[in-house]
Amino acid sequence: MCNMDKQLLYSYADNSIEPLEKIILEEHLKYCKECAQELIEIRNMEGKLAAFDFEDIEIPQRLSDLSELIIDNCLNEVEKEKPKITYNNYKESIRLMKSTILDGYKLRYNNPYDKLIKKNIAITTNIVKKSAGRYCQSKFENSKLAKSKLYKILKAV
Numbered sequence: 001m002c003n004m005d006k007q008l009l010y011s012y013a014d015n016s017i018e019p020l021e022k023i024i025l026e027e028h029l030k031y032c033k034e035c036a037q038e039l040i041e042i043r044n045m046e047g048k049l050a051a052f053d054f055e056d057i058e059i060p061q062r063l064s065d066l067s068e069l070i071i072d073n074c075l076n077e078v079e080k081e082k083p084k085i086t087y088n089n090y091k092e093s094i095r096l097m098k099s100t101i102l103d104g105y106k107l108r109y110n111n112p113y114d115k116l117i118k119k120n121i122a123i124t125t126n127i128v129k130k131s132a133g134r135y136c137q138s139k140f141e142n143s144k145l146a147k148s149k150l151y152k153i154l155k156a157v
Contacts, residue, residue, distance in 0.1 A: 002034045009035060013042045049116055054123050059131070067128065068135050075139055 008025050011017040017025065029036045 002032050004028055004032065004035055006038065009039050009042055013039060013046060046116065054120055059127060064131060067132060071132060071135055071139070075136075075143070079143070 004025075008017060008021055012022065012025050029039065
């Protein structure tokens, strides 16, 4: 059993490895058949994933209905809420945003399949965004806020 950090293999396969780590890993791969085999498996898996065409996937009607139901529930909850803006709420919101951004940054740069994931997230996001956007727009047009005088004034400006 090899003690080499397997994360280096993923970084090497993704060409996101540091130069010094690359030299060390290449030397290690000359002698460690286990790591060399795992690197081959990683590259094969990347090839299979890259060959998979995510654009041809049809979204089931049930998933579309479920997403509309979730959006309805969220919009209903938002309409019910009357937020109170206080310093503590503001401070907590900023803290949560900072935490979310930092966690997202860490995930983005520590992911060995960055390119593949980025491409597929963009595809998935666009699919969901289109249907959710149309549905939200139709719901918003029928909401109290869209019919209010304040909204019409702000829209005109």
